Amino acid sequence: MKEVQSLERGIHILFQFSRKRPAMTAEEIAMAVGLPKSSIYRFLRTFTKHGLLERDALTGQYYLGLRLLELEEVVHSKIDIETVSKPFLTALGEFSGETVQLNILHGDHGxxxxxxxxxxxxxxxxxxxxxxxxxxxxxxxxxxxxxxxxERNIICEGPLEQFTPYTITEPEILKRHLDEIYKQGYVITEQEVYIGSLGIAAPVFGRDQKVLGSISLSGPIQRIDEERKIAIRDELIRTAKEVTDRMIRLGR
Structure with missing residues (x-):
């Protein structure tokens, strides 16, 4: 039990460091966690020994150590676009009441x-x-x-299968359509793949603004009137931007 209590105190000390407070003296740490300095120094020596904290010899302040960066890399390596997107897609689904999905780019298809x-x-x-x-x-x-x-032009040249009478199969028309999507940052389609369906989607980007995939929503045309379409579009664009921001911060 004492070991667990000691571990909890150590974690509490590390959690005092933040962007607003990246460095502190032993006295400041002791005041922040409500422990005597004698106890704080034992933790600080252990953390410094293992690289979790480092000490500035001139100011006497402690700051988070490079060892934590290694641990951060381990965390980031386990976080992919699906993990990042799930809570945002759940929220979008609840907002819209329609089916939403995450699609990733894989070669010449999604x-x-x-x-x-x-x-x-x-x-x-x-x-x-x-x-x-x-x-x-x-x-x-x-x-x-x-x-x-x-790459885009190669795909546009086909072959382009016609799924419905509304599927664009003319390369030049498709290229112009893609130019419009690029300019507005999202797309709304009707019955291009399934008769009676409406789709709304926006891209998700990673670092260097490389497209990773898209977040899309689909539903029956008759259920999504113009007012709902605009509201859903705006929320979907916001969702895609949130996921993009997270992926960029993760260096993906």
Missing amino acids: ICVYGVESPSAFRLAPEKGRVIPLYAGASGTSILAFMDRE
């Missing part, structure tokens, strides 16, 4: 890696692992529009 299904009886169900064409539908075109221009 893949649905996570989805939140609409609670409505009449819905489009997300299929984890489903291959998504990049040239048709909101999920794919919101990725293709932001890919490298040369």
Whole structure:
């Protein structure tokens, strides 16, 4: 029990450091955690020995050590776009009441890696692992529009399968469509892959503004009127930006 209590005190000491307070003296740490300086010094010696804290010899202040950066790298290596996106997709699904999904770029196509299904009886169900064409539908075109221009043009030249009468299969028309998506930063499509469906999607980026995938929403056209469409679009764009910001901070 004493060992557990000591560990908790040590963790509490480390948690006193923050962006607003990156360095502190032993006296300041003791005051912050409410422990005598004699006890604080034992913790500080141990933390310094193992690289969790470092001490500035001139000021006497302690700050977080480089060993914690190594641990941070371990944490970051386990965090992928799916992990980052899940809570945001859940919130978007609750807001919209429609099916939302996360799609990632994989070679010359997209893949649905996570989805939140609409609670409505009449819905489009997300299929984890489903291959998504990049040239048709909101999920794919919101990725293709932001890919490298040369790669984009290769895909636009086809072959382009026609899924419905509304699928764009003319390369030049598709390129102009992608240019529009690029300019506005999102896409709304109707019946390009499935008859009766409406899709809204926005890209997700990583470091160097490289497109990683997209967040998309789909539902029956008759259920999403113009007012709902605008509200959902704005929330989806905000969601994609939140995920992008997280991925960039993680160096992905």
